Amino acid sequence: MTFKQFRKEKDPLGEIKIPFHAYYGAQTQRAVDNFQISGIRMPRPFIKAQGIIKASAATANLELGKLSEPIGIAIIQASEEVIAGKWDEHFLVDVYQAGAGTSFNMNTNEVIANRASEILGDALDSSNKKVHPNDHVNLSQSTNDTYHTAIHISAAEGLVQHLLPALSQLEQALHKKAEELMPILKSGRTHLHDAVPMRLGQEFSGYAGTIRDMSQRIEGCLGSLYNIGMGGNAIGTKINLHPEYIPKVMKEICQRTKLPFQEPPNMFTFMQNTNAPIQTIMALKELAIHLIKITSDLRLLSSGPRTGLAEITLPSVQPGSTIMPGKVNPAILEMTHMVCCQIIGFETAISTAGMAGQLEINVLMPVIAYTLLHSIELLSNALSTLVTKCINGIQANGDKCQEWMEASLSLVTALSPTMGYDLASQIGKQADEENKTIKQVLKENGLLTEEIEKKLDPRKMV
The missing domain is CATH 1.20.200.10 (Fumarase/aspartase (Central domain))
Structure with missing residues (x-):
């Protein structure tokens, strides 16, 4: 048995080779080839959010009769697998990609479409798969609103x-x-x-x-x-929207996230x-x-x-x-x-x-x-x-806090109401120049009364 390394898929630009076991398709492969920029991919929370969107859209479209039951159920299952992180390795588009996120949206559509087709019995290399990335997975959507x-x-x-x-x-x-x-x-x-x-x-x-x-x-x-x-x-x-689509898709997103999302x-x-x-x-x-x-x-x-x-x-x-x-x-x-x-x-x-x-x-x-x-x-x-x-x-x-506090020249601030700003400033300046504490200077100048000592108690300043 010969092991197949590649399969061929088509998009509006023609045919392109894709790794045989990849769940993404032609447009994703073109983005991978075009944007060899950083090697950084979109993070897991964003992939999960895309899965939530696709599952919610499929649920709404199924309820509105725009998707057949087998296709709708298969898309929902595939989307839930994306939400769970089962296919993260197939989301390869670089962060620095085509504008607005079209490449990533198609990456999501293709992974879900191929997986949903597989659920319905198609092989990855089938030429006529049951689920189409645009017609089914992207139904009622655009990159511009979903991204x-x-x-x-x-x-x-x-x-x-x-x-x-x-x-x-x-x-x-x-x-x-x-x-x-x-x-x-x-x-x-x-x-x-x-x-x-x-x-x-x-x-x-x-x-x-x-x-x-x-x-x-x-x-x-x-x-x-x-x-x-x-x-x-x-x-x-x-x-191209059913009039009941928005309330249905909003309700489904809110149920899946447990958050109060709403139409703007x-x-x-x-x-x-x-x-x-x-x-x-x-x-x-x-x-x-x-x-x-x-x-x-x-x-x-x-x-x-x-x-x-x-x-x-x-x-x-x-x-x-x-x-x-x-x-x-x-x-x-x-x-x-x-x-x-x-x-x-x-x-x-x-x-x-x-x-x-x-x-x-x-x-x-x-x-x-x-x-x-x-x-x-x-x-x-x-x-x-x-x-x-x-x-x-x-x-x-x-101990260190107390040492710095007792050495602080700003203790003199407590004396301003009693001595006045100018005299208090002189005491502070002398303490600084002579490398002494405020109390030492007051004592040497005969100013350290019982009342003044109480005012210098830091506990009365806080």
């Missing part, structure tokens, strides 16, 4: 199932750490110089509040992502713009900016351990130097910072791609899809790692 919809579905699922839980986990960890560290008094700092006392737990409560605010901001993006233009077809005019208020707005992905990446960029601030703070607070602030100690996760024995670096914080830098760059990519929308469609949706989903994945993974390998294990160095 856009797949971005919204996969991004919404990514936020709900991964990023928002990771943010909640981080907020809770920071809040718990704030409560744990609340008894520790320390010097605050502004402009990286001495400021009035505060509680270490108050510092961490600020971080927790920032993450809570960002969770709400990102959750607010779901409203736009839940608008999906299934049925808009090529440009939003719903051409204006179908043409949906088709023309990628505002929901832009809004979402903007929120992710803002999150990245705040995370850089928080992780930079934690690196400063843990700096040393002998020559820095050393007010907190981070968990040791790995050796930090190939030349300095025993050195341990803030590796998890550094990783998080790098991820955030990448997210900020990704926002630029999506924003500039969003500007490429012309007339009825944005042709750069593939790079928007990939970049948005990769951003959600990166942040979700980074935040979970940040919590489990860093935040949960942070410990306070109470």
Whole structure:
């Protein structure tokens, strides 16, 4: 028996050779040949979303009598296998592909059509298969509505199932750490110089509040992502569409995702713009900016351990130097910072791609899809790692916090109401020039009364 390496299939441009056991077809093969660009394929959540769309469309078309029962059932089964990830290796189209995602949509249509035909008894190399990728799998659809919809579905699922839980986990960890560290008094700092006392737990409560605010901001993006233009077809005019198709396909998508997707208020707005992905990446960029601030703070607070602030100690996760024995670096914080830098760059990519929308469609949706989903994945993974390998294990160095607080020149701030700003400034200046504490200078100048000493108690300043 001769082993066949290739089979031949046709598309509107003619005949082309395809690996014999591939479930994709001619148009996918042309895209693979044309776009040898990055080797990066669309991520699993996007493939899953396409499977959800195809299964939902087939269900609606079956109910409306536009597909025969055997073909409709076979398409649904094949689509559900795509949802489950059974055929991921057959989704080969590069992220950087033909505009609007036509190549990837056809990759999906061909895989599902060939698998559905196989379910109905056809071999992969049959010349007249029962299921056609355009006539059956893509029925009532266009790349322009389905690809856009797949971005919204996969991004919404990514936020709900991964990023928002990771943010909640981080907020809770920071809040718990704030409560744990609340008894520790320390010097605050502004402009990286001495400021009035505060509680270490108050510092961490600020971080927790920032993450809570960002969770709400990102959750607010779901409203736009839940608008999906299934049925808009090529440009939003719903051409070739059964009047009951949209409500049926929407109901099926909602049932399969357990999320409240709906028809957009204006179908043409949906088709023309990628505002929901832009809004979402903007929120992710803002999150990245705040995370850089928080992780930079934690690196400063843990700096040393002998020559820095050393007010907190981070968990040791790995050796930090190939030349300095025993050195341990803030590796998890550094990783998080790098991820955030990448997210900020990704926002630029999506924003500039969003500007490429012309007339009825944005042709750069593939790079928007990939970049948005990769951003959600990166942040979700980074935040979970940040919590489990860093935040949960942070410990306070109470002695060091007290040492810095007592040495702080800004303790003199408590004397302004009694002594006036000018005299308090002179005391602070003298303490700085003579490398003494505020109390020492007051005592030497005969100003350290019982009332003044009470005012200098840091616990009364927080």
